[in-house]
Amino acid sequence: MLKTKSFPLIGSMSLRVFLFGAFTLTLAACSVPQSRVPAPASPAPSVPPVAAPTPPTSRATQTGIASWYGPGFHGKPTAMGNIYDQNEITAAHQTLPLGTKIMVTNLDNNRSLEMPVTDRGPFAKGRILDLSYASAQSLGAVGPGTIPVRIEVLDGPIPVSTIRATLDYTLQLGSFSQLQNAHELRDRAKSHGEVYVVPIQTKATTYYRVRLGTFTDRGAAEEKAKQVAQAGFPVVIMEK
Secondary structure, X not given: OOOOOOOOOOHHHHHHHHHHHHHHXXXXXXXXXXXXXXXXXXXXXXXXXXXXXXXXXXXXXXXXXXXXXXXXXXXXXXXXXXXXXXXXXXXXXXXXXXXXXXXXXXXXXXXEEEEEEEEOOOOOOOEEEEEEHHHHHHHOOOOOOOEEEEEEEEEOOOOHHHXXXXXXXXXXXXXXXXXXXXXXXXXXXXXXXXXXXXXXXXXXXXXXXXXXXXXXXXXXXXXXXXXXXXXXXXXXXXXX
């Protein structure tokens, strides 16, 4: 417990100076802008602080309801420090370390997509994940608004500076739990460029991701994605 030392106030002038200083500090405290993440309420003096939830470890699995957020936050800073782009494949989670890569599966249609956690949320009761608009569109969550999901942790936190420095893009055409399905899609799409299958192991299963090409420029990736989509393939631009 911190020890404090009191000093006597000398005369009414000292009292006025003291009160003015306290009032100035109060105004300064009220002028701090609020962020998207609500600050936790301070516990009562007689109640000990509650420890923060322990983040899930690598390969951990969580199931629950996911929602999505888009236009209202587009162009605003995220909790990770970058600018939220609703057209990027990202997500917001309440406790996972920022930068953690996760695999999200829509339990209604079995679509799976990997993405980094770049923001905090959702703050609505009963929800465990907020998807960006692009993530929600790829998983089929835009129409219903909420979907049941399984979240699987793939990798630990990646610093945002590292993500920005090593940014490459690829086109993902699908993600399957059956290798044969991935091979069939690869064979159908191989006329559009270099198509390859990338497996990734989670606690629940192994996913086989069908991807096309590598692009250092997002504009080139978007142009190729339009061509592939016109041929009838579902396409998601992914950050490698």
